Amino acid sequence: MSHRHTSASKRTAKPTHVTRTKQSFDDQLRRISDEKEDNSLIIPFSLLVIASYLNRLHFKEIINERLRWDPAQWKYSPGVLAQIMVLSVFVPSRKKVALSRIHEAFAGIDLTYLVGEEIDPESLNDDLFGQLLDRMYEYGCSTLYRSISLTVRTTFDLPHNYFLHSDTTSHVLTGEYECSQTQEISTVIKPTYGVSKEKRADLKQIMSGSVTDGDGLVLFCHILDGNTADCEYNNLMISALQSVYGDEFGEYTYIADCKVLTEKNLKLIYKGVKSGDPVKIISCLPDNFGGKLSEKMRKIAYLENNWESLGICCQYPSGKNSEPEYWSRTYQKDVCGHPMWVHVYRKKEAEKHLERYLNDERRKFETDLDVLTSKEFMCEPDARTELENFIKKHKKSIFSAELSLISTTKEKRPVGRPSKIPKPSVIETTWSFCAGEIRGDEAKIERKRRKIDSFCLLTSISPEEMNSREVLLNYKRQNVVESMFSLLKEPLLASTIFLEKPERIEALMTILYFSVLMHGILQLITRNRIEKLPKVPKIGPENRPLIRPKSGTVLNILENFEIITVDGVLKKIRSKQKKRSEQLDLMMYLVDFDPAVI
Template sequence: MVLNGLGFVQQALYLTPQFFKARPTERLIGEGIRPEHLNDDTLGRALDSLYDYGVTELFRDLAAHGAAQLGLASRFAHLDATSFLAHGEYNSERETEDGVVQIRKGYSRDHRPDLNQVVLNLMVEHKAGLPMLMEPLSGNASDQGSFPELIDQHIDHLQNAHGFDYVVADSSLYSASHVEDLDRNGVKFITRVPLAISEAEEVVQETDPAALEPLTEGYEAREHISEYGGVRQRWLVVHSEAAEARAKESAANRRDREHKEEKREFRELLAREFSCREDAKKALSAFEEDLTASTLAEGRVLRAICFTMDEEGTPVETGEESYLLQGKLVPSEARKAELVKRKSFFILATNELDEERLSGRELLKGYKGQSKVERGFRFMKDPWFVASSLFLESEERIEALLMVMTLCLMVYAALQHRIRQGLQAGERSYPDQKGKPTQRPTARWIFQSFEGIHVLHVGSQHLVLNMEEHHRTVVSILGPGYERLYVSHPT
């Protein structure tokens, strides 16, 4: 299944035998293994066995072995979640046995809330993006609830196996109760603070850009000590030049939408008549206080004299008075600046108070490593991969397939890291898609460039055809186990 998944052939699992018709199964998998043996019944039983063992526990142990083989020891472990669409009839409306996920509707990262899904929690290490832990969850599971539980269950094993110092996650991890639980359990965290928290919003608004210190290229920051959740922690208030550039247009658009709505409300106010000047003044003041995206200019109260027509058609004062409002609204530059500032800043929180152990620069670097887990999700959800959506006969097999898909990601990340590391250490290169040398080829491109290599059996010999120098470079980097497969010799 891993070989099939990394073939990027966009084939369903039941077509696995067809995929292996063009592959030397005995050479790749084992003596006596033929393509027809790898049928959907065989694969289904394998998935059942994986589930029975426990997919999270099995993957956790495999990942620890893989990281040890690669010599990976990273300071940061990145945690995130995604969802996979699931087609077919499942247990979405009934209670299930303990531990079995429910395929049901929930928050959809694929913008398909109408479809059932299953959620995958994934933790990867920082250097190679190697997955360390996976956990299938029901389709309606939330990040806020599942992240702390996952950390609590596996943190000791993960830290012993991988030796990381900090768990990194997005703002889903950050709440008063979660922060308190993590700190009490001795877990060091790095996470983004939601600006919906009043303290965070105040800190951003009070930050003077002139008082910021350079952090890395394109970023400036200052530190703030917070006691949120009853936990003393460092907040790194970060200004991003790139985010500010993006924010200027979006902030202007949002300000203009708000201004348009306030102008509509102002027209309604101008159409009203008031019986006394004081009521008119109060209405104008109350409206001005509520303005967000507009500024009132030339606002004033006008006295209106009422007339009627006599029998001869001559206007005659009635003696009654009414009061009207006059003025105009202009777009607020202050509101635009406020929105730009809000979108230009973000806050990172950590309960690591020792700046020598974790500087502001390292804190930002650790958080930006979240892109590695996001790349892992893009890999797993690629329609050319094992499955862009899931369709199996049981929830248990879906859990097991998610484990196999994560195992594919682990093999992919491990190979890519080892190849890039070997190219750089030996000052060698590999031709990219345009034929230009690179020391950072993607594993996918390397897999594709190996597609034309075949084994030709001639009597008692077999010949490996179409091997070029760059192929040999990669095989030599990966070591003797690979070299044996790609060398011609007597059968």
């Protein structure tokens, strides 16, 4: 009995070292309020690099020069507030930050060191940022953005890139946005319902369109009404580019998705630049454009069967067997009265995709057919109506089956015990369908094979100036603008007080585009410098080779380093991981960090 009691005591007793640790922590906790607070602050190296880029672009100075403001009335200059907003997107926590709580995002961070002026983070509030957004809208958001973005290559001594990639995306919003009659005729953006790329048809939205160069630098951004069509945006953008670049626009190639191809836009394209040449464009030829020109040209190319081998068309081949090979044919055609070139491409991937598609389509057809043949109809008109619905539903289907309507007659005897005077039997007739063998339409299968196996690109550039392979490679880089959109949707600087005013939404989106521009600069500089090294550095995740890294990968590496400041004076730089400590000098070179501009 006593033995069991002793065992229980041992089980319930706390280890001595645990008791000491808790006691020590409690003692420290009681003394913390009596001690002088530590006045040291940190600066994530990633934030310092982004701040240096903004400083080299004279971001604060340009904004202070362009916006209307009175230094006597502003606690902090609009340039400083704008720089804080851009930097908040890069705070390592990567949390969504409300404008009214930006001061919390910078807790423990030496914000004064990052913006070059003494800043008390606790004094930052939504009224300050709201006033900034109002003045940005007043000046013109798109104009303000390009006044800085178009100086990037000169500022950082980067070679010019003469390819422009254009696209749009949607941004869903919460809340009601009732437009007044005065807004209907104004230039204020109108949040409204539209084709949501986030699949949120229940929410109002705005659109934004951007143009990046071939390296992913966002040169132009426009915030648009929620129901703006891509064809309207492309018309607006081409006109804007012609106005901004003038004669120099003739040196650029405008690349966009198939929505750019309308008669109105082609007319604008063939107005050309002042030299008289049309705007250089490349786009995917949609199925229903130009009298189904895409299908006609693919059919001709397959009939001629005289393809030119292009090999593997990747700008940076991985060396894996999974990369497709391409073949092409080129034709000159008049499109809406304008001479253009159609490049038909075929790739060696059709059969596996076709087989998967045919299996799916056959499965759908068999399911519907089983439902039809399992039904019994009490009258012939009902059966024929069901047959008409089935035929209508599968009118464009690749598969078909011969259906026969058969009737079945049954004698239905009266229920119960026979009476002295027997009741007559009831003759009941039902109708049902009998299906023959399921057959595939070979002509439709061949058309589908060609559609999966091939596609067409339309361009105003002659083959002598840009051959089929070059056209394809340049079009495939269209994903650079889509990558920028994914970055744009990661952060969210939002507060309901600001979302109630469309003008501030437009300015807020422009701030986010500035953050995307910083991503583009970081990524481009790092990739260019890696290419100049004698061998690829092994400083990626888990010390893997750092080959053409995205900006997010570079930021993750930079976040391993922190600068410690005391009273605004740099004291030391530390690495969160010891194995990374010797990589700081290399990272400073790769991101072109210039301490002189901080």
